[in-house]
Amino acid sequence: MNLKLAYIAIETNKFDEWREFSKVIGYQYESAGDAACLRMDSRARRVILVKGDSEDYAYSGLEMDSKDEFEAVIARLRAAGVIVMDGTPEGTALRAVEQYASFVDPGGLTVEIAYGCQDADTVFSSPVLPEGFVTGELGMGHIAFASPNNRESEAFYIDVLGARLSDHINHKMAGGELEISFLHFNPRHHTYAFASANDINPIVAKKALAKKMIHFMCEYPDIRSVLQAQERIKAAKIPFALTLGEHTNDKDVSFYVVTPSGFHLEVGAGALQIDDSTWVPQKHNAISIWGHEYQLGGGPILGAVQKWLLR
Ligand SMILES: [Fe+2]
Structure with missing residues (x-):
């Protein structure tokens, strides 16, 4: 399934x-x-x-x-x-x-x-992305959720809905650890991810996990179109949440922007796909290999406080 x-x-x-x-x-x-x-x-x-x-x-x-x-x-x-x-x-x-x-x-x-999800009556048309997003058998993208208990969510989706574990990221921050469970339902590396804060400074945890949805991701066809989007976002003065970077687990090259609703949108390309016959779930100790620098420090004083809290 x-x-x-x-x-x-x-x-x-x-x-x-x-x-x-x-x-x-x-x-x-x-x-x-x-x-x-x-x-x-x-x-x-x-x-x-x-x-x-x-x-x-x-x-x-x-x-x-x-x-x-x-x-x-x-x-x-x-x-x-x-x-x-x-x-x-x-x-x-x-x-x-x-x-x-x-x-x-x-x-x-x-x-x-x-x-029975239906097609529209009209052909998809996007002036800035005429080739369209990567969807089809991979679905429309992925969602990262704030979870009260990522291991409980992980077990539920695996046991009841047939999800498979892709990997875990245990990211040390703010005196504790953010643990994220990544689950796949099809070759897309993850469709749902569940993040829980363990012993993280409560101010940081409250800010990072304030909404149910931390971000959702949509996939562009190639890195070139990601970089073009980055230029459009700069020109439109939409705030970046994280700069361009590469994730440790799915190798997706992406950046994050703040949506009008306040949670983030990840715009990426080049994520690896999972073959269940050979995949072995990994454990990673960081979210990114390079880049993905946090941009929402709130000026030099708040930025310094943020840096101190995240150490
Ligand atoms: Fe993501």
């Missing part, structure tokens, strides 16, 4: 800011009643903006290939004692799917499963 990330819904009131942000990133912004969608390919829905105050993750949808698979996963969830809610007709229309169902995972995140 190879599930794919089909869509992410974000609760926001900043539709105008997201529209401008989309132009720079390369999404095709379309209104959908009270909501809006940021298209990334032929699909009608990828990022869905829904009205609300949290400026955070609302839900995401994992796509199944068939109704049989969809029903089998619901049965597995129910057998594990998870309450599964059937989708509504309005919700089905908003997501442009044949059917969906939702549940709350052990970390309190609303997650959905869906099948």
Whole structure:
């Protein structure tokens, strides 16, 4: 069973800011009643903006290939004692799917499963990224979540939803450690990652893990298009969260920007893909091989405090 990330819904009131942000990133912004969608390919829905105050993750949808698979996963969830809610007709229309169902995972995140995800009536068109994003069998990207207990989330997705462990990163910071579990459902190195703070300075932990979604990632076709996006973001004066760098685990070359909702978007390319027949989960001691320097210090005094807290 190879599930794919089909869509992410974000609760926001900043539709105008997201529209401008989309132009720079390369999404095709379309209104959908009270909501809006940021298209990334032929699909009608990828990022869905829904009205609300949290400026955070609302839900995401994992796509199944068939109704049989969809029903089998619901049965597995129910057998594990998870309450599964059937989708509504309005919700089905908003997501442009044949059917969906939702549940709350052990970390309190609303997650959905869906099948029959529909293409839009029009061809995908992005003036700044005409070749489009890397999606298809890899899904639309990945999400890094703040988790109260990454090991509990990891066990749930492996046992109940058929995820496989990609690796762990144990990153020492602020007097403690950030542990991140990376999980894959298909060859994309990770679809969901869960980060927990262990003994980290509470001020840093509160800031780093303030929202349910730390970031989501969308993949460009090559490094050249990542560098072009970097120039557009500089010109548009969108704040960078992390500079260009390379991750230790998936070898993705990426940078991070602050979205209108405050969490980050990772823009990257060149991530490795996993072959389950040969993959052995690794443990890494750092997030990045090079780069990815934090940019949100808040001026020289706050920057110095931040540096001290992160030591
Ligand atoms: Fe990421």
